[in-house]
Amino acid sequence: MRKRVIRVAVMAVLVALVLLATPLALGIQTSFFADEHDELERTALAAAIHVPAQFVAGDHVELPGHERGTDVGVYDLSGRLRDGSGPRKADAITRSAKGGTATRGHGDHQIVVAVPIATGEQVIGVVRASTGTPQVWQRVTLAWLGLAGTALVALATAVVVARRQARTLTAPLEALSTKAEAVADGDLTARAESSAIAEIDQVARTQNAMVERLTRWLEHERHFTSNASHQLRTPLTGLRLGLDAAAVGPDTELRAAVLEALEQVRHLQRTVDEVLRLARATPRTGVPAAARPAAEVVERVKRRWHGTFAAEGRRLDFGVEPGGGGLQIPERTAEQILDVLLDNALRHGRGTVEVTVREMGGALAIDVSDEGTLTLDRRAVFERGATTSRAGSGIGLTLAREMAEAAGGRLTLVRKAPTTFTLLFPVAEPPPFPE
Structure with a gap:
């Protein structure tokens, strides 16, 4: 793509240079030849001023100085060269000036200007000034070379700018392609x-x-x-x-x-x-429709875990404060989270485990505490893979928090010693009694 951008930019500059340089070159040629005609006409007029009225009687004419390479001659009405330099016989351009007007033209690789010499209202002769066209073409060629040099500088500048712009345009795309390839290779951390x-x-x-x-x-x-x-x-x-x-x-x-x-x-x-x-599921607020009174949920968890703790010689106490047992909570989610917390207390805690259900300002709180001390940092407790022993997988608490958030609740670590977790659920309205 980078080469394509450079090629398009260079072609655009070339087209612009051709469209501008061609008429400019033609204008230079026309201007140089027109300037040369004007210069020859001024030279001829200067010479005509020095021709006296006695020129018709055969007096000699003293012509003023002129540029080297320019021929200036004075011709009588018969077309014969009387003074100066030029062809011995007047050419067609010189003869046409006898009509009383200055004439311009080209002849035999020369630029020719003829100016009539008049005394009063009568033409008595013609001054002819000429120079070779190769001299003019030489100046034209030098000007064209300068124009070509300027065009080459412009083209080189355009190439440099095009390369820089192409790099600016393609570098982000190349980087984006690299990141896409990295993602395709399995690196899901790659970001554009x-x-x-x-x-x-x-x-x-x-x-x-x-x-x-x-x-x-x-x-x-x-x-x-x-x-x-x-x-x-x-x-x-x-x-x-x-x-x-x-x-x-x-x-x-x-x-x-x-x-x-x-x-x-x-x-x-x-x-x-x-x-x-x-x-x-995705995290959302509110309580799922499948809700039961907290006391029923806790009682079912108690029956399931009491024997397990007794077999390990550990005590498991459940308590429901007034006003908390009848509040509706998501049944399955609460059971799963309590299973995780009790399993965590059994494996990593010590002493008596207490589960307390209480009402707390429009929400239901379930506290799970044991007599152990948590060694993990508060911020690392709920990170997947974080564990305090080789027996643990570091998944349970992370999963419990995800389930709580998916049900619109929240699981937090309240204390590290003794270790206490609190599960909060928004209170669901109890179902109406059937009539």
Whole structure:
């Protein structure tokens, strides 16, 4: 493209130079010959003034000095050269001046001007002045060479400017192409930079926006896999333990084990539905339609986790403050987030874990705290991959925050020691009682 821009610019300058230089060259030629005619006429008039009236009687004429290479001669009415230089017999141009008017013309590679000599109203002779055309052409050629030199300088300047402008125009496009190739090779961090050209900047902004959306989509897909594996781990473990207990226990406990397994399967189904919903969701305000009273949601989480904590020798306490249990919260989202927080407290915390439900100024707050101390920086807690132990994946808290935001809520770290997380949900109006 750069060569094409330079070629177009140079051709445009060449056309402009030809269109300007051709009439200018013709004008120089015409002007030089016209100036030479005028100069010869002035020389002839100066000589005619020095011709006395006694010229017809044969007196000698003293002609004034003139430029070298110019012939000046005085002719009588018979056409004979009386004084000066020139052809011995008057030519046609000289003879035509006997009519009383100055004449101009060309003859035998010469420029000729003839001026009549008059006494009173009577013409008594003719002064002829001439010079060779090669001398004039020499001056014309020198002027043309100067014009050609000026044109060459203009052309060279145009080439330099065209190269610079071509570089200015093509460099952003080449950089944009490089960034596009980098994105095609898998570098989703490559971004096109701005330039001084508005149209190219618009293309760069469009490409950057496209890459941003593509990056978000790909990250969404990658996160979905890790989120699903993380969230499905706990219900699958519970299901396996229940089935193992049913396999080794007496028949009287078989029904209870199967019911527990069915509950775990239902929870697994809700987990799958919630992870899939999160994969399609975007952050928004408001509470999803599938909402239940907070007390019911917390009670179901309590039944699912109480045995797990007891098996580890840990205590799990649930408390619902007055006014908080009846508030509506998104059922599945709240369960999934509490599963993450309790799993995080079980793996990385210590001591008693307390879950408190309370009403807080138009929102429902659920506090999850343990007796441990968080070593991570506050800003790194919710970053994907951040973990305090090798056993952790660094996904849970990030996923919990994403689920809270997708449901219009918010998950924050309130204290590092003892570790306390607070989950906030906007309050949904309780459903009306049926009539």
